[in-house]
Structure formats: C-alpha cells, structure tokens
Amino acid sequence: xxxxxxxxxxxxxxxxxxxxxxxxxxxxxxxxxxxxxxxxxxxxxxxxxxxxxxxxxxxxxxxxxxxxxxxxxxxxxxxxxxxxxxxxxxxxxxxxxxxxxxxxxxxxxxxxxxxxxxxxxxxxxxxxxxxxxxxxxxxxxxxxxxxxxxxxxxxxxxxxxxxxxxxxxxxxxxxxxxxxxxxxxxxxxxxxxxxxxxxxxxxxxxxxxxxxxxxxxxxxxxxxxxxxxxxxxxxxxxxxxxxxxxxxxxxxxxxxxxxx
Numbered sequence: 001x002x003x004x005x006x007x008x009x010x011x012x013x014x015x016x017x018x019x020x021x022x023x024x025x026x027x028x029x030x031x032x033x034x035x036x037x038x039x040x041x042x043x044x045x046x047x048x049x050x051x052x053x054x055x056x057x058x059x060x061x062x063x064x065x066x067x068x069x070x071x072x073x074x075x076x077x078x079x080x081x082x083x084x085x086x087x088x089x090x091x092x093x094x095x096x097x098x099x100x101x102x103x104x105x106x107x108x109x110x111x112x113x114x115x116x117x118x119x120x121x122x123x124x125x126x127x128x129x130x131x132x133x134x135x136x137x138x139x140x141x142x143x144x145x146x147x148x149x150x151x152x153x154x155x156x157x158x159x160x161x162x163x164x165x166x167x168x169x170x171x172x173x174x175x176x177x178x179x180x181x182x183x184x185x186x187x188x189x190x191x192x193x194x195x196x197x198x199x200x201x202x203x204x205x206x207x208x209x210x211x212x213x214x215x216x217x218x219x220x221x222x223x224x225x226x227x228x229x230x231x232x233x234x235x236x237x238x239x240x241x242x243x244x245x246x247x248x249x250x251x252x253x254x255x256x257x258x259x260x
Contacts, residue, residue, distance in 0.1 A: 029053050030085070032061075032112045032126035035190060036142070038100070043140055046095040047110045048190065049126065051085040052248060058115040059083055063094045069104040082115060088245045090189045098132060100140045106132040167198045171209060174225040174232065175201035178211055181236035189240075193247055201225070213239040215246045 031050040036043050047063040062080040079094045098106060112126040131143040166186055168179045179199050186197075195216040204210040204224050212222035220242040223235050 027126045030126040032110045032128045034128045047093040050090040054087045057085045060113045062111045064109045066107040102134045164193045164195045170201040178232045
C-alpha cells in the first residue's frame with residue numbers, strides 16, 4: 001500500500017504544480033476582463049479582451065453565466081464566438097444586464113482561447129471571473145478574481161478614480177474632425193486611465209497644419225492634416241493604437257516598480 005500512496009501523492013503534486021504553473025501564464029498576451037457599469041437598478045457586465053502584444057491574434061471567447069437560486073438549482077447560459085484582435089487592440093466581445101437585486105448567486109466567467117491554423121482544441125490563455133450576490137439591504141456585492149490584471153479603481157470603497165481627459169486644442173475643421181474620430185474610438189474601447197491625452201494642432205507648411213497627440217506629455221504620433229475623412233480616420237486609429245501602446249508600457253513599468 002505504501003508505494004501506491006506515494007504514487008498517488010506524487011501524481012497529485014505533479015498535477016498541482018502543472019496547474020500552478022499554468023496559472024502564471026493567464027492574461028500574459030491577452031487580457032480578458034469583465035467590466036461593469038452600475039446604475040440605480042441594473043448593472044451591465046461587458047466581456048472585453050485586450051491584445052498586449054505587437055502581433056495580430058485570432059481568438060475565440062466563451063462568456064458563461066451561472067445562476068444559482070436559493071434552492072441550489074443552477075442554470076447556465078453561454079455566449080461565444082471567434083474574433084480577431086489587432087496589435088494592442090481592445091474590444092468589447094459581449095455584454096449582459098443583471099438586476100441589482102439578486103436571489104442567490106450569479107457567477108460570470110470569461111475565457112479566451114487561441115485559434116491556431118483553424119484549430120480550436122487548445123487551452124484558455126486568458127480568463128476573468130466575477131461572483132455577484134445581493135446583501136440584506138438589496139445592494140449588489142461583487143467578488144472579483146484576485147488575479148485580475150487591471151485594477152479597477154472605481155471599485156475601491158475608499159478611493160476615487162480620476163479619469164484622464166482627452167483635451168482638444170485644434171484650429172481647423174480637420175482638427176475638429178480628427179478629434180471626433182479619435183474620441184469615438186477611445187470611448188468605444190472603454191479606455192480608462194488617469195493619464196491625460198492632448199490633441200494639439202499648430203500651423204504647418206504650405207497652408208497645412210500639424211496635429212500631434214501626446215499622452216501624459218509624451219508625443220506618440222503627429223502628422224500634417226488633410227481634410228479627407230478616410231485619411232483622418234486612418235490617422236485617428238493609428239494615433240489611438242500608439243496611445244494604447246504607450247499606456248501599456250507605463251502600466252508595465254508601474255507593475256515592475258511595484259514588484260521591486
């Protein structure tokens with residue numbers, strides 16, 4: 001019996017070690033995050049994914065909702081699909097709305113899988129999980145995954161999240177249009193940062209103007225303006241990608257400093 005017990009213990013140790021090692025690699029290349037927006041009666045939960053690499057990725061997601069009532073009966077719903085993320089892109093994948101008064105418990109689980117050469121039989125590379133309950137006063141209670149890559153400061157009970165601003169300092173209609181296209185994508189991607197982004201337009205050459213985009217005072221993109229919509233849209237997308245990349249670099253530096 002002794003050798004068999006040792007074999008079982010060894011197997012348990014190996015499996016546990018493999019699981020712990022696998023945990024370390026979650027959210028390394030893709031950050032899966034369930035974001036939420038509370039109102040007085042409802043809360044909207046949005047499944048999001050952010051590409052943390054400089055390469056385009058083909059991915060698949062599963063957004064699962066488990067509802068357990070007071071009698072321990074569980075119902076499951078699932079949303080999922082393939083999607084594509086460009087380098088440093090952030091995307092909203094799906095969303096659900098829950099009443100703030102919940103009988104029992106609701107668990108939301110987001111998993112993101114890579115799609116390699118058309119194959120989907122691979123393990124998840126990114127995940128997030130939230131447990132939702134109501135207290136005796138009918139207030140929504142959220143239990144977050146402790147391994148979340150992003151700190152949602154608006155969730156802190158004793159803190160205030162100061163949202164960064166997208167500041168407009170433009171001179172012409174082209175500058176105003178560029179700001180509009182830039183801010184629309186900034187809003188759609190639900191970017192939350194305390195850093196300010198400044199869009200500034202100054203006189204340039206040959207009756208043109210030069211538009212620059214700065215994040216926290218650092219220049220990330222500049223170009224000479226043109227009135228064409230396609231051109232300004234392309235410049236807005238490029239400027240936003242550069243801005244996101246720089247914000248990610250700042251976040252990594254902050255995490256490194258915190259670690260040491």
